[in-house]
Amino acid sequence: MAWIQLKIDTDNQHAEQLSDMLMELGSLSITYEDGKDTPIYEPNLGETPLWSHTVITALFEADYDLAPVVEMLKLQPYLGADFSHKIEQVEDKDWEREWMDNFHPIQFGRRLWICPSWREVPDPEAVNVMLDPGLAFGTGTHPTTALCLEWLDGLDLQGKEAIDFGCGSGILAVAALKLGAAKVTGIDIDYQAIDASKANAERNQVADKLDLYLPEDQPADLKAEVLVANILAGPLRELAPLIAEKVQPGGLLALSGLLKEQADEISQHYAQWFDMDAPVHKEDWSRLTGRRK
Ligand SMILES: C[S@@+](CC[C@H](N)C(=O)[O-])C[C@H]1O[C@@H](n2cnc3c(N)ncnc32)[C@H](O)[C@@H]1O
The missing domain is CATH 3.30.70.120 (Alpha-Beta Plaits)
Incomplete structure (x- = not known):
């Protein structure tokens, strides 16, 4: 047309x-x-x-x-x-085709590659996440996702349980599982994100270790050793008590989706529950990390 x-x-x-x-x-x-x-x-x-x-x-x-x-x-x-x-x-133009042509495998950190599901993996020995985001957010090309992927790559996730709050395409959840996590719970308000996460987990043979919920359906006592949330500053501020409650004492937190100028305020807010590290920036965006008190 x-x-x-x-x-x-x-x-x-x-x-x-x-x-x-x-x-x-x-x-x-x-x-x-x-x-x-x-x-x-x-x-x-x-x-x-x-x-x-x-x-x-x-x-x-x-x-x-x-x-x-x-x-x-x-x-x-x-x-x-x-x-x-x-x-x-x-x-x-075939916009979808053009987007697919421009999406190539990208490396994050030392071990992790995000590879479009229709392409060859560049390094079969690496930790390769085969991804088709479908209609959900999360290809790795956005700085906020990249900041979270780099953080996950730097952790020892072997045998750990994690929560991906705002899972979108499931990119972070599936990456955590491929990096050794025993179980991940993905939560999203958007049912298309739940569908995309499920499809990506299946594509990577980790669907049996991924539980997915809309917020209203999540288990009341959900807790994990690692929680990553790439949402936006507003919901991160509002959801802080709820997010803090889901991280076990000594557990690790990463927050992204924040603009550089929002990082200090959100960090101070989360300091009630977490020992916060200095923010890490990529382009205009920031990542905050901390350890649960
Ligand atoms: C920026 S995307 C991040 C997707 C993926 N985790 C990534 O890092 O690329 C944010 C996701 O959070 C979801 N979201 C927004 N507000 C939320 C909330 N209050 N609870 C759960 N999910 C939420 C959105 O639907 C969206 O899929």
């Missing part, structure tokens, strides 16, 4: 109205580019931007006749007869 797109220069005050009209005229999707860097100032009102330049892109099927759409738009007083617009062909 090929596409055609109509790009219109407008301002933020008319963007919604225009977008509704374009949908009614047959557009399949609308995207906004907010030109906050080029605000238009009302004279005598100082620096308060009233309008900002906004570009709306409306996507149509390739054979859609855009001439009547353009004529209709000319009649809108806020656009006018010579309104600024562009019509462009959109190259048809």
